[in-house]
Amino acid sequence: MTEAIEIEDLHKHFGQNEVLRGIDLTVGTGQVVCVIGPSGSGKSTLLRCVNLLEQPTKGTVRVRGVEVTDPDVDIDEVRRTIGMVFQQFNLFPHMTALQNVMIAQQRVLKRGRKEAEVVARENLEKVGVGAKCDAFPAQLSGGQQQRVAIARALAMNPDLMLFDEPTSALDPELVGDVLAVMRKLAEEGMTMLVVTHEMGFARQVADRVVFMDGGVVVEDGPPAQVIGDPQHERTRAFLHRVLHPEG
Amino acid sequence: MADEPKTAEPGRARLSPRKRQRISRGVQYAVLTIAFVALVVYADWGSLAQNFAQPDVAGQMLPELFTIALKNTVIYSVGGFAFAFVFGLIVALMRLSTVGPYRWLATLYIEIFRGLPALLVFLMIVFLPLALPGFEVPGGTYGQAILGLGLVGTAYQAEIFRAGLQAVPKGQTEAARSLGMSAARAQITVVIPQAIRIVIPPTTNQFVALLKDSSLVLFLGVSGEFVELTKFGNDMASTHANATPILVAGLTYLIVTIPLGYLAGRLEKRKGTAR
Numbered sequence A: 001m002t003e004a005i006e007i008e009d010l011h012k013h014f015g016q017n018e019v020l021r022g023i024d025l026t027v028g029t030g031q032v033v034c035v036i037g038p039s040g041s042g043k044s045t046l047l048r049c050v051n052l053l054e055q056p057t058k059g060t061v062r063v064r065g066v067e068v069t070d071p072d073v074d075i076d077e078v079r080r081t082i083g084m085v086f087q088q089f090n091l092f093p094h095m096t097a098l099q100n101v102m103i104a105q106q107r108v109l110k111r112g113r114k115e116a117e118v119v120a121r122e123n124l125e126k127v128g129v130g131a132k133c134d135a136f137p138a139q140l141s142g143g144q145q146q147r148v149a150i151a152r153a154l155a156m157n158p159d160l161m162l163f164d165e166p167t168s169a170l171d172p173e174l175v176g177d178v179l180a181v182m183r184k185l186a187e188e189g190m191t192m193l194v195v196t197h198e199m200g201f202a203r204q205v206a207d208r209v210v211f212m213d214g215g216v217v218v219e220d221g222p223p224a225q226v227i228g229d230p231q232h233e234r235t236r237a238f239l240h241r242v243l244h245p246e247g
Numbered sequence B: 001m002a003d004e005p006k007t008a009e010p011g012r013a014r015l016s017p018r019k020r021q022r023i024s025r026g027v028q029y030a031v032l033t034i035a036f037v038a039l040v041v042y043a044d045w046g047s048l049a050q051n052f053a054q055p056d057v058a059g060q061m062l063p064e065l066f067t068i069a070l071k072n073t074v075i076y077s078v079g080g081f082a083f084a085f086v087f088g089l090i091v092a093l094m095r096l097s098t099v100g101p102y103r104w105l106a107t108l109y110i111e112i113f114r115g116l117p118a119l120l121v122f123l124m125i126v127f128l129p130l131a132l133p134g135f136e137v138p139g140g141t142y143g144q145a146i147l148g149l150g151l152v153g154t155a156y157q158a159e160i161f162r163a164g165l166q167a168v169p170k171g172q173t174e175a176a177r178s179l180g181m182s183a184a185r186a187q188i189t190v191v192i193p194q195a196i197r198i199v200i201p202p203t204t205n206q207f208v209a210l211l212k213d214s215s216l217v218l219f220l221g222v223s224g225e226f227v228e229l230t231k232f233g234n235d236m237a238s239t240h241a242n243a244t245p246i247l248v249a250g251l252t253y254l255i256v257t258i259p260l261g262y263l264a265g266r267l268e269k270r271k272g273t274a275r
Helices: A041-048 A074-077 A097-109 A113-126 A141-153 A172-187 A199-205 A233-241 B017-042 B045-052 B055-060 B064-095 B101-115 B117-129 B140-167 B170-176 B183-220 B231-239 B243-274
Strands: A004-014 A019-027 A032-036 A058-063 A084-085 A160-166 A189-195 A210-215 A216-221
Touching: A004 A041, A019 A041, A019 A216, A032 A199, A041 A058, A041 A160, A041 A189, A041 B140, A074 A233, A074 B170, A084 A141, A084 B140, A084 B170, A097 A113, A097 B183, A113 A141, A141 A172, A141 A210, A172 A189, A172 A199, A189 B170, A199 A233, A210 A233, A216 A233, B045 B243, B055 B231, B064 B101, B064 B140, B064 B183, B064 B231, B064 B243, B101 B140, B117 B183, B170 B183, B183 B231, B183 B243, B231 B243
Parallel strands: A032 A189, A032 A210, A084 A160, A160 A189
Antiparallel strands: A004 A019, A004 A058, A210 A216
16 A cells, blocks of 8 residues: 655755755554654654645655655645645635635635535534634634634645644643644544644654654654653653753 | 932023923924914915915816816826736736746836836827837827826836735745645735735825826826816916916815825724734
8 A cells, every 4th residue: 555655865955954864754544643853853844845835855755656756746736635734824814714714625626615615614613613614814713723724724635634833833721622623633544744842642642753853863653662762862852851841 | 419410500500301392392383473474464365365266267167177177187097007006916926926037027117117207208108109100009198198107107016016915924825835726826816815905005105196197197288178187277277367276176186185095094004903
C-alpha cells in the first residue's frame, strides 16, 4: 500500500539559512504523527513543504504516491486532497463562517451552492460551531475560529490533514475544544501530520512522535518511547524544558 | 534648592508658563479682531455684492446649472473614475507581478502620469488627432474627457490598490492556495475583495480630487451641451460681465465634495472598528 506521505532527503534553505538539512519521514495512511521540537527547528517548514507552500531546495516529497516536488504535477489538484490548518487560523474575514467553508467547495470542487451549504453545515456541526454559521470571523473566539478553519479543510474531503501549531495562538482555556476536535478526527482514521507543543495530545493521540532539532529528525518512534523514554540527550533536554518550564 | 520654584528668585521674576500662554492667546485674539474690523471697514461691500452675489444673475443660471453643467461634471468624473478604478487595479496587479517586464511597465506608467500635470495630459489629448491623422477618441467630447481623467486617475488609483493588496496578510493567500485554489482564483476570491475594503477611504478622496480635475475639460474646447461646472460658470460670467456665476459654480462643487469628504471620514473610522 502507498504511504500517505513519503519524504526523502528534504533540504530547504532560506538564503544562507539551512532550515531543513536532510529529512526522511514517512506517514502511513491513517496514522497520526506529531512533530515536536524547539522553535526554529524547522517543524513548520517541513509541514509547509508537504503541500508546497514552501518550495523545497532539494529532495522529494510524495503524497499518496504522487511526487509533489515534480514540476509537472498539478499542485492545485494535490492540494485539494490535503487539508491544512494554520496557527493564525487564516479565515477569510470578509465571509461568514458558512461562506468560509463553502467557498472552496464551490470554486475548486465546483459543487453547487446547495450541496456546498449542506456539506458546510455538516462540518461546522461536527466541530461544534454549528450555531455560528452566520457569524464573521471577527465575531468568533480564537477557538471557534480555529474550529471553523478545521471545518473549512474537512469540507474538501481531504485524504490527509496538516496542522501547523493549531493551538499555539489560543488562550489556554480554548485549547481543549480544538484538541477535542482533532482527537475525534484521529479516532475516525484521518491521516494527520501535526506540528504541536501539546505533549499531552502527542502522547495520547499520536501513533508516532518525531523530535526535530536544527533541521534534522533526531528521534522518531512511538510516543511512549520518544516522550516517555527519550534516547537522545537533545530530546531529553527539550522535553525537560517543555514539561518543567520553571526548572 | 530643588524645592523652590524658579520664579521666586527675587528681582528676576519670570512669567510662569501659564501666564505666558494667556498673553499669547490674548495677542492672537487681538490680531483676529483687528483683521476683522479692517475687513468690515475697508471692504467695498456694495461692489462685492454687485460683482459676486447678484440674485438675478444667479437666477439666470437655472436650470442649466444642474441639467447641463452639474450633470456633465458628474458624467466626466464618474466616467473617469470608473476608467481609473478598472485600469488602476490592472496596473496595481502588474506592479506586483512576478514577471519583471510587467512590473517595469506598471512602474513607468505610474511615474509618468503621476508626474505630469493633468492639464498637460488634456492638451495632449487635444493634439492627438494631429499626431495620428484619422484617429478620434471614441465617444467624442465625453470620450476625450473620460480618457484624460482616467489616464491620470489610473496612476493614483494603482498606487492605492497596490497598498491595499499588500495590506492583505500573506496567510490569506496561503489558506486559499492550500484549499486548491489557483493563484488567480485566490486573488479574485480572497485577496482583491479584502483589498477593496481597505482602499475605500483613500479611493473616496481620490474621487473628490478627480471631480475637481474635471474642470480641466475646459481646455478641450467644449461648448454647448458639453460644458461642465467651471466652464459654465466662466461662460456665464463673461456673458453678464459679472462674477456671480463663478461663486455659484463653486458652491455647487462644494455641495458634492463636502458630503463626500465626510463619507470618506466615516468610512475611515468604520474601518478601524469593523472587519
